[in-house]
Amino acid sequence: MTPRSALRRYLLVSFLTWLPIGLTMSVTVLLMTERGLSLAQVGLATMVFSMVTLGLELPTGGLADVIGRRTVLAISAAFNVVSLALMAVSTTFWMFLATWVLKAVARALSSGPATAWYVDTLHDLEGPGADLKPGLARGGAMESVALCLGALVGGFVPVVVPPGVMTPLAVPPLMGATAGLVLLVSVLFALPEPSRAHQPAGAWSLARVFRDVPVTVAGGVRLVAGAAVLRRLMLAAASSGVALAAVELLTPGRLAALAGTAELGSTGYAVVAALGFAGSAVGSATAPRVAWLTGGSVRGAVAGAVLTALAIAALAATAGVDGAPGFAATGLAYVVMFSGLSMTGLLCLEMTHKAVTAAQRTTVTSTSSLSLQAGAGLSNVMFGTLATHAGLSATWSLAAAVVLASALLFVRMPPLTEPHRLTNGGAPVKDAHVTAPSPVNRGSVPLEGDQPRTEGGAGPCRP
Numbered sequence: 001m002t003p004r005s006a007l008r009r010y011l012l013v014s015f016l017t018w019l020p021i022g023l024t025m026s027v028t029v030l031l032m033t034e035r036g037l038s039l040a041q042v043g044l045a046t047m048v049f050s051m052v053t054l055g056l057e058l059p060t061g062g063l064a065d066v067i068g069r070r071t072v073l074a075i076s077a078a079f080n081v082v083s084l085a086l087m088a089v090s091t092t093f094w095m096f097l098a099t100w101v102l103k104a105v106a107r108a109l110s111s112g113p114a115t116a117w118y119v120d121t122l123h124d125l126e127g128p129g130a131d132l133k134p135g136l137a138r139g140g141a142m143e144s145v146a147l148c149l150g151a152l153v154g155g156f157v158p159v160v161v162p163p164g165v166m167t168p169l170a171v172p173p174l175m176g177a178t179a180g181l182v183l184l185v186s187v188l189f190a191l192p193e194p195s196r197a198h199q200p201a202g203a204w205s206l207a208r209v210f211r212d213v214p215v216t217v218a219g220g221v222r223l224v225a226g227a228a229v230l231r232r233l234m235l236a237a238a239s240s241g242v243a244l245a246a247v248e249l250l251t252p253g254r255l256a257a258l259a260g261t262a263e264l265g266s267t268g269y270a271v272v273a274a275l276g277f278a279g280s281a282v283g284s285a286t287a288p289r290v291a292w293l294t295g296g297s298v299r300g301a302v303a304g305a306v307l308t309a310l311a312i313a314a315l316a317a318t319a320g321v322d323g324a325p326g327f328a329a330t331g332l333a334y335v336v337m338f339s340g341l342s343m344t345g346l347l348c349l350e351m352t353h354k355a356v357t358a359a360q361r362t363t364v365t366s367t368s369s370l371s372l373q374a375g376a377g378l379s380n381v382m383f384g385t386l387a388t389h390a391g392l393s394a395t396w397s398l399a400a401a402v403v404l405a406s407a408l409l410f411v412r413m414p415p416l417t418e419p420h421r422l423t424n425g426g427a428p429v430k431d432a433h434v435t436a437p438s439p440v441n442r443g444s445v446p447l448e449g450d451q452p453r454t455e456g457g458a459g460p461c462r463p
Contacts, residue, residue: 001192003125007135009190010118013073014142016183017110020084020176022150022277026270027158031087031169032096041093045100052104054373060108061366069117070191076109077184084177088170112365115139119353120194132350133288133297140284140346144338148277150176155270229355230364232409233348234371236301239406240341241375243308246399247315247337249380250387251330254319258326268327276334283339287346301347302407307340309404316396 032042064072083102090096118139122130157175158168166174255268283304291300311333318329349365356364379399387395 003122006118006121010139011142012186013114014139015146016179016186018143018146019150019179020080022147023154023172023176025151026155027169027172034169035091037093045097048097049100049104052101053108056105056108057111057366057370061112064113068193069113070187070193072109072113073187074184076106077180077187079106081177081180084173084180088173111369117191117194124194132353136350137284137287137346140342141281144277144281144284148274151270151274228414232413233352234368236348236406236409237368237371238375239403240345241372242379242399242402243312243341245376245379246312246383246396249383250392254392272331272334275331276338279335280338280342283342284346287343290343291347297347297351298410298413301344302410304340304344305403305407308337309400311337311340312396312400312403316393316400319393
């Protein structure tokens with residue numbers, strides 16, 4: 001396998017993983033309410049989804065580090081196919097609840113293994129100094145393209161499909177299940193498991209899974225707690241959760257008020273969300289260039305955080321604008337905000353992978369996902385109450401301030417020199433076989449995790 005071939009396979013898996021989510025995001029709640037569920041029951045089902053996802057995030061990350069990336073991705077795809085097929089035919093609360101539980105298992109299993117597979121494979125092919133930014137950027141862009149395309153198709157298919165044997169709203173979940181089947185086949189036949197020197201030879205067994213997964217999870221948590229770089233990156237992920245919660249919770253109601261009806265507001269939100277995903281694709285694709293222009297991944301992440309904060313502040317400033325200008329302002333803010341979020345997220349992901357070895361790679365990235373969800377969960381509770389009493393403008397202003405403050409996490413960040421691992425005693429140490437250039441200071445505020453540019457100016461140095 002060549003680096004180019006590995007990238008193509010990673011991009012395909014990234015696209016197929018997120019396409020079913022995009023296809024169903026506009027119709028899920030409508031399908032549930034059309035089949036007799038109350039909004040309270042819908043809320044309960046989504047709460048169970050969040051709880052199951054949070055509970056499984058770290059164990060499934062540890063599972064991928066123990067039994068392999070491909071195996072976990074295949075299991076995730078299978079769970080997703082079953083959940084979406086069940087959603088299409090569900091008629092009771094308990095059937096929909098089972099759907100959400102299966103979706104939560106699939107989501108937790110899919111958090112991290114694909115990226116970890118690509119990073120491990122690239123390290124096998126090019127060594128530990130491989131430049132991760134270009135491939136990770138294209139992967140992030142492909143995920144956003146899948147969400148954008150899926151949101152548009154899933155939002156408009158029920159309008160053009162005539163009623164017949166099946167409810168039109170059930171068609172997007174079936175399309176998502178089909179995409180999941182293609183993903184399952186692709187994972188099984190296109191993703192050979194990369195070599196992982198830390199794993200003992202021989203096939204894994206159930207006893208080994210029960211023995212090694214808790215050890216791997218505990219080791220990953222100790223690693224994050226003991227490494228200053230990883231602690232800061234986890235806090236940055238939590239601030240991204242704050243930004244996402246602020247817009248995903250409040251924007252649908254804002255657009256429904258602008259449109260006049262919930263149905264038109266839902267269609268408007270699908271369009272605005274698609275614009276946001278398009279912005280996310282742009283942000284991911286341009287992140288390597290932004291990192292080079294600003295002088296390193298750390299400064300690029302700061303630029304993304306500032307851009308995100310400005311976009312949310314623009315939402316706050318235009319919260320009182322009505323009609324078409326209000327829609328336009330919201331759409332533009334979404335494009336800018338998701339561009340900044342994906343830019344920061346991509347560069348933080350690169351820094352995370354540089355800071356760990358293959359032994360805890362998926363566990364640590366799952367910890368990042370857990371941090372994002374925790375930030376979003378806490379913000380949902382706070383922002384809902386605040387919006388009720390103080391209004392949209394005040395709530396979005398607070399969210400913008402939190403995201404802007406998160407840029408301080410990157411100031412005087414410890415150097416990204418060598419990946420951390422754990423000794424048998426649990427203390428984080430460094431791998432001596434990986435080296436990196438010494439950090440340099442540029443400007444009045446030292447951002448010490450930066451990497452210097454190459455002498456020829458062609459791009460960032462490889463560590």
